[in-house]
Amino acid sequence: MQTVEETVDVAVPVHTAYDQWTQFESFPQFMSGVKSVTQLTDTTNHWVTKVGGVEREFDTEIVDQEPDDRIAWRSTDGKSHAGIIRFTPLDANHTKVKVHFEWAPETLTEKAGAALKVDELQVKADMRKFKDFIESRGTETGAWRGEVEDSGPTGQI
Template structure:
């Protein structure tokens, strides 16, 4: 498994940053390689990605969601990827967003990208795009404030 982490401070209140992150269908606007995300239910999403010419489709489930604090997810196939994003209010108008992805590179291109540290660079760039996206709007495109607690999930990756 590859692990990639990145932190970015965004100049919006924690509620705005959190609410925007819950709008999974907007991810293609700031995440390179994400072609589409379709929200199937409150806790499941269908992803289509294309990275290094390799297209993948998979479903994820949210396993832990605490409004304005954290969202954790994992792929339903048990191997593709998992993630955790946390939100920390630094002051009334600034939020620290920390994301951690774990994923299993499968193709030669994906494995080479991991070795060359391209994954870290991509996540860093995508988090900057999230910052620009949410700051330029000044408000979220929507938000889901429900809680998810999976008894089998620790909330840690």
């Protein structure tokens, strides 16, 4: 199991950073490994990713969500993938965004990439891109302020 964690401080209020993160279909604009995200329902998404030359498709469900605090997810289709993102206000106009996720590399290429820390470097770069994206806009592209009660374990996150 691979674990990746990254933190970035963004110069926007917590509600702006959080609201933008709920706009999953915008992820390809700042996540280089994400080709597309299709929101199927308020709590389920279909992902197409390409990391280290390996394309994956999988579905995720939001299992715990509290506005301006956290969003936790896990895969629903048998592939091991789970994570949580937390939003902590630093002051009225600055927010700490911390992502933690776990996934199981399947192919030899994915395992080699994990050993070389390719996934960690990509998450670090993507979090910087999120910072640039939200700070350059100054506002979110949309918002979903719903809550999801924790529906069970999401791994060791």
